[in-house]
Amino acid sequence: MIARVALAALAALVVTAGAGARPAQDPGVTPSTVLLGGTVPLTGEAAAFGAVGPGAKAYFDYVNASGGVNGRRISYTFYDDAYNPALTVQLTRKLVEQDKVFAVFNTVGTSNSLAIREYLNAQKVPQLFAADGSQAIGSASARYPWTMGFLMSYRGEGAVYGRNVAQTRPRARIAVLYENTELGRDMLTGLTRAIAGKGPKIVAKESYEFTGSDVTGQIAKLKTSRADTLMIFATPKFFIQAVVSAHKLAWKPRLYIASVSIEPGIMAIARVNAPELTNGALSIAFVKNPNDPVWRRDKAVALYRTIMRRHNPSGRVTDVYNWYGMTVAWTMVETIRKAGPSLTRAGLLRAAQSLNLPRNPFLLPGIRLQTSRADYRPLEHVYLYRYDNKEWVKASGLLLARG
Amino acid sequence: MKRRIWTAAAAAASLVALIAVPSAFAAYTTAKLEVRQSGTTATIKATLDPNDDPTASVRIFVPTGTQLTTTQAPGTSLGPVRAIVKALDLAGADLPLEGNLIVAARGQIAPATQAACLGTVAPLASWVMVLSAAGQTLPVPAYLVATAGAQAALGPAYIQVCLPPPDVPAGVPGRATFGAKLYSAELTINGVFSQSPGAWVAFWTPYRPALGQVNAAGTVASPAAVSAGAVTVAAKKSGRAGVGAVVSGRVTQGGQARAGATVAIFGGAKANRLKRLGSVRSSASGAFTFRAKTGLFFRANATAAAGAAPAVCSAISAAIAPVPCVNPTTSGFTAQSRVIRKR
Numbered sequence: 058m059i060a061r062v063a064l065a066a067l068a069a070l071v072v073t074a075g076a077g078a079r080p081a082q083d084p085g086v087t088p089s090t091v092l093l094g095g096t097v098p099l100t101g102e103a104a105a106f107g108a109v110g111p112g113a114k115a116y117f118d119y120v121n122a123s124g125g126v127n128g129r130r131i132s133y134t135f136y137d138d139a140y141n142p143a144l145t146v147q148l149t150r151k152l153v154e155q156d157k158v159f160a161v162f163n164t165v166g167t168s169n170s171l172a173i174r175e176y177l178n179a180q181k182v183p184q185l186f187a188a189d190g191s192q193a194i195g196s197a198s199a200r201y202p203w204t205m206g207f208l209m210s211y212r213g214e215g216a217v218y219g220r221n222v223a224q225t226r227p228r229a230r231i232a233v234l235y236e237n238t239e240l241g242r243d244m245l246t247g248l249t250r251a252i253a254g255k256g257p258k259i260v261a262k263e264s265y266e267f268t269g270s271d272v273t274g275q276i277a278k279l280k281t282s283r284a285d286t287l288m289i290f291a292t293p294k295f296f297i298q299a300v301v302s303a304h305k306l307a308w309k310p311r312l313y314i315a316s317v318s319i320e321p322g323i324m325a326i327a328r329v330n331a332p333e334l335t336n337g338a339l340s341i342a343f344v345k346n347p348n349d350p351v352w353r354r355d356k357a358v359a360l361y362r363t364i365m366r367r368h369n370p371s372g373r374v375t376d377v378y379n380w381y382g383m384t385v386a387w388t389m390v391e392t393i394r395k396a397g398p399s400l401t402r403a404g405l406l407r408a409a410q411s412l413n414l415p416r417n418p419f420l421l422p423g424i425r426l427q428t429s430r431a432d433y434r435p436l437e438h439v440y441l442y443r444y445d446n447k448e449w450v451k452a453s454g455l456l457l458a459r460g
Numbered sequence: 461m462k463r464r465i466w467t468a469a470a471a472a473a474s475l476v477a478l479i480a481v482p483s484a485f486a487a488y489t490t491a492k493l494e495v496r497q498s499g500t501t502a503t504i505k506a507t508l509d510p511n512d513d514p515t516a517s518v519r520i521f522v523p524t525g526t527q528l529t530t531t532q533a534p535g536t537s538l539g540p541v542r543a544i545v546k547a548l549d550l551a552g553a554d555l556p557l558e559g560n561l562i563v564a565a566r567g568q569i570a571p572a573t574q575a576a577c578l579g580t581v582a583p584l585a586s587w588v589m590v591l592s593a594a595g596q597t598l599p600v601p602a603y604l605v606a607t608a609g610a611q612a613a614l615g616p617a618y619i620q621v622c623l624p625p626p627d628v629p630a631g632v633p634g635r636a637t638f639g640a641k642l643y644s645a646e647l648t649i650n651g652v653f654s655q656s657p658g659a660w661v662a663f664w665t666p667y668r669p670a671l672g673q674v675n676a677a678g679t680v681a682s683p684a685a686v687s688a689g690a691v692t693v694a695a696k697k698s699g700r701a702g703v704g705a706v707v708s709g710r711v712t713q714g715g716q717a718r719a720g721a722t723v724a725i726f727g728g729a730k731a732n733r734l735k736r737l738g739s740v741r742s743s744a745s746g747a748f749t750f751r752a753k754t755g756l757f758f759r760a761n762a763t764a765a766a767g768a769a770p771a772v773c774s775a776i777s778a779a780i781a782p783v784p785c786v787n788p789t790t791s792g793f794t795a796q797s798r799v800i801r802k803r
Binding site: 105132167220270271272273294297298299300302305325326327329330374 | 547549550551552554555556592593595632722
């Protein structure tokens with residue numbers, strides 16, 4: 058009898074010890090749920106990007122309605138940081154420390170993503186697929202392995218414009234308006250390198266602070282350079298200001314527009330105010346535009362409309378940032394799937410570091426999402442598009458946008 | 461000599477003042493209201509020049525005799541809204557806005573916002589124009605308020621919209637988002653107003669430029685008459701053997717002559733097989749004449765666009781005094797005569 062009790066006690070001890078040896082569960086994940094969090098600018102200067110949050114959430118809700126990923130439903134909490142990095146920090150800490158999110162996802166903005174990078178890496182919280190293409194984030198994987206952006210390199214985007222202008226108008230005189238952040242500076246670097254020794258010249262450049270109020274003065278200065286080409290490496294508010302100001306000055310340069318500002322609703326405002334400038338403007342694209350008749354019969358567009366109707370009924374279907382949100386959410390879902398049923402933060406990061414996804418239905422054909430431990434840029438290919446004052450029309454084959 | 465120079469300078473200054481004063485006073489004179497109504501669907505278009513002073517409030521009285529239905533549930537869309545604002549923060553870009561007029565839910569409009577617009581008056585209904593552009597949503601409250609006292613001479617109720625000042629310095633509390641200066645709005649309102657002929661009258665009150673202070677003395681009224689049109693027609697034999705016809709008639713609106721209407725004349729040998737023969741325009745007296753080469757039976761279709769109607773200001777001047785009446789309009793219409801036989 059004593060021996061039997063001793064044996065039972067020993068067995069209990071073994072079981073208890075075994076339980077104690079299991080790795081502690083990461084916050085924000087249970088056998089049936091995983092909690093993601095992020096910040097997006099629903100208000101403020103960059104509210105135009107706001108739909109990336111609701112768009113992504115709608116896609117997660119659609120996936121949840123079909124059973125989730127590896128048996129887990131994805132919850133996604135996003136807060137409005139008004140594009141203010143100080144608020145991004147505050148709200149991200151809330152997400153990690155109070156809401157106990159498993160990972161931070163889809164943060165919008167370079168300054169915003171940089172502001173939380175140190176903290177999230179110290180906490181070993183995955184910071185995945187930030188809406189960013191800066192060198193500061195894309196080339197710092199060795200020091201900040203927990204942080205990965207989503208967009209193609211801003212330098213690469215600038216280089217695409219540079220190569221295009223060098224090929225098509227080798228005598229171009231280029232003026233550049235750029236945001237004095239990684240976004241603008243990286244694009245300018247890419248452009249400068251791409252045209253070096255090839256004919257086109259940058260004859261003037263003016264920067265603005267993203268906390269500034271107006272770029273009218275900068276445009277007036279750029280006009281005096283007698284440039285025939287204007288590259289606007291700016292977020293939507295400043296892009297519209299720039300176009301309206303150039304129109305008022307009767308300046309008619311050929312426009313190249315940073316892809317962050319080409320959403321059809323934003324272009325519609327620019328077109329209403331300066332049609333002579335927007336007609337023929339060039340930019341790059343990597344996602345399909347659900348408003349483009351070319352994709353009328355595309356299955357992804359049909360799926361998008363269904364998801365919007367069921368899971369984001371108050372959202373504007375024509376707002377391409379909803380579509381972008383779904384593009385990134387699709388990628389996150391596949392990354393979680395790849396991480397497997399035993400979901401940990403380290404496992405999610407390993408999955409993100411080895412993506413090879415050729416069929417994201419929201420991306421333009423031929424664009425593949427690929428990463429490695431040394432390559433933290435999922436997107437590296439784009440197409441050049443031309444605006445005809447109705448639609449963006451494809452103007453090139455697949456182009457490499459590596460910085 | 462010195463005195464002559466001073467005199468000349470003073471004269472020049474007076475001249476400048478003479479030129480400047482009218483333009484300062486003329487900074488809020490283009491406000492215009494146009495209304496058309498079909499059944500209980502009223503389409504109200506309110507516009508003014510984008511360079512006029514910013515608008516602080518607009519109060520639109522519905523015509524006398526209008527029956528009101530305000531039982532719509534919160535969240536109900538009463539109809540689409542299209543607006544254009546000049547966004548001062550976007551280098552003065554025109555921003556086309558689209559959205560819907562929604563019946564406000566309880567608490568959707570902050571009490572302080574309502575009080576700032578209506579004071580202590582309780583509205584019959586509270587609505588919100590939910591407008592958006594480029595990801596930015598601009599909710600603009602609108603209220604339906606019962607008239608009282610002398611106001612009742614203009615109609616049983618008015619729609620009131622108050623707007624924030626767009627041109628005060630950035631950072632001033634209450635400044636319009638993006639420095640948005642509203643200068644055009646078209647609202648379709650379904651199921652609220654019965655059709656009642658008469659004049660809708662808008663009272664527009666501006667802000668003092670760059671100060672954000674309401675300029676009550678700058679208020680102007682702009683009426684919009686809504687009434688049905690009619691066309692009458694007669695035909696006399698003309699030409700050798702009476703083969704042709706002189707088709708004449710008159711276009712009226714609200715019982716008054718309607719000039720400038722396009723009158724299409726239909727004719728044929730059989731009353732039920734009329735073909736379009738041509739068109740004429742109605743004269744200042746509303747009359748028109750058309751010479752048809754053939755035809756026994758005739759009909760006229762009149763189409764009138766919305767247009768200026770100076771008589772409307774005269775008709776309401778007593779009710780709106782001392783507020784100046786500007787840019788009166790009358791609604792467009794289409795009307796069809798009966799088929800007549802030439803005599």
